Amino acid sequence: MRYFNLFIIATIFFLSCTNNVKELENGVSLKYFKNGSGDFVENGEIIMFNLLYYDNKGNEQFRSQPNEPVLQQKDSLWENIPFLNVISTLKEGDSVFFQLSLDQFLGFIPGANYPDSLGSELMSFYAGIEDIMTREEFENYQKEQYEKMKMNDDQQLSIDLELIDNYLKENNIDATKTSSGLHYVITKMGTGENAASGDNVTVHYTGMLLDGEKFDSSLDRNQPFSFQLGQGMVIRGWDEGITYFNKGSEGTLYIPSSLGYGPSGAGGAIPPNAILIFEIQVLDY
Numbered sequence: 001m002r003y004f005n006l007f008i009i010a011t012i013f014f015l016s017c018t019n020n021v022k023e024l025e026n027g028v029s030l031k032y033f034k035n036g037s038g039d040f041v042e043n044g045e046i047i048m049f050n051l052l053y054y055d056n057k058g059n060e061q062f063r064s065q066p067n068e069p070v071l072q073q074k075d076s077l078w079e080n081i082p083f084l085n086v087i088s089t090l091k092e093g094d095s096v097f098f099q100l101s102l103d104q105f106l107g108f109i110p111g112a113n114y115p116d117s118l119g120s121e122l123m124s125f126y127a128g129i130e131d132i133m134t135r136e137e138f139e140n141y142q143k144e145q146y147e148k149m150k151m152n153d154d155q156q157l158s159i160d161l162e163l164i165d166n167y168l169k170e171n172n173i174d175a176t177k178t179s180s181g182l183h184y185v186i187t188k189m190g191t192g193e194n195a196a197s198g199d200n201v202t203v204h205y206t207g208m209l210l211d212g213e214k215f216d217s218s219l220d221r222n223q224p225f226s227f228q229l230g231q232g233m234v235i236r237g238w239d240e241g242i243t244y245f246n247k248g249s250e251g252t253l254y255i256p257s258s259l260g261y262g263p264s265g266a267g268g269a270i271p272p273n274a275i276l277i278f279e280i281q282v283l284d285y
Contacts, residue, residue, distance in 0.1 A: 020033075024089055026085060028086055028100065030089070031096060036091040036093020036095075036129060037093055040091055044075070045133060046072070046073045046074075046134075047087065048069045048131040049070050049087065049129045050064050050070070052064070052127075053123055053124060054124045055121075056118070056123060081108055087127065090129045092129050097125065097126050098125050099125065102119050103119040107119065156256075157256055160258070160275050163210060163275055180236075181256045182237055183253070185252045186244070186251040189249055194246045195245060197229055198230060198231075199285040200226060200227075201282065202283045202284040204218050204281040204283060205217065205225060207276060207278050208279075209276070210275045215269040216269070229243070229285070236259040245280060247283075247284060251280055252279050254276075255277070
């Protein structure tokens with residue numbers, strides 16, 4: 001695998017200092033702030049690139065995350081898609097700035113909805129080509145990434161379990177631990193069989209971090225939450241945890257981050273690798 005550890009450096013000052021400009025046949029002007037020494041992408045190959053772009057008012061619209069570059073497989077349709085057509089002109093290791101109109105960026109997409117008056121407005125793009133891989137190389141890359149992710153998940157789970165155990169001991173809480181690392185406490189028994197995968201469950205809940213900070217509550221809104229259990233509509237900690245409750249029961253779930261929102265967190269309210277506590281009331285199913 002041919003690999004470059006490349007980060008986008010998106011600074012207007014730096015760009016203004018380079019004279020390395022290339023005009024493409026489609027009229028798009030590329031401003032280079034790094035020239036790569038790798039190959040161009042061929043049909044059937046997978047290109048991995050970092051991407052950052054802004055709308056015509058300078059508002060950030062997208063930024064690829066560290067260790068999560070954009071992946072695209074090149075095919076013959078790229079020549080008809082202005083953005084991908086630009087990407088296909090770049091070599092492995094290139095980093096560039098370019099602009100496309102909103103029409104050029106979205107106009108070819110069926111159902112794309114934006115005012116006609118904005119069609120000619122320019123969007124600004126920063127792209128850095130990190131790697132170009134054959135299908136075989138990409139499959140090997142996926143296997144490597146999976147192994148790394150699994151190892152990181154195992155390490156994080158060990159940390160989470162220690163934190164949960166310490167929390168339960170400090171607060172004299174006797175919780176049941178499952179094989180996944182989930183802990184739960186039933187504080188009020190309900191009636192009937194436990195909820196099962198496929199049931200349409202209605203619950204009230206309050207979600208907190210391990211330090212007690214509340215991030216969400218259906219009780220505050222006076223609006224119960226309904227979902228189909230076991231179908232991936234909620235975090236894995238819920239899909240598993242609710243199956244330990246029956247109708248009318250109440251209790252608490254202590255969810256390790258791997259069964260919650262993992263290293264990405266959620267919405268700013270839930271930080272990366274956060275252990276979650278949910279007080280649950282199962283109303284109906």
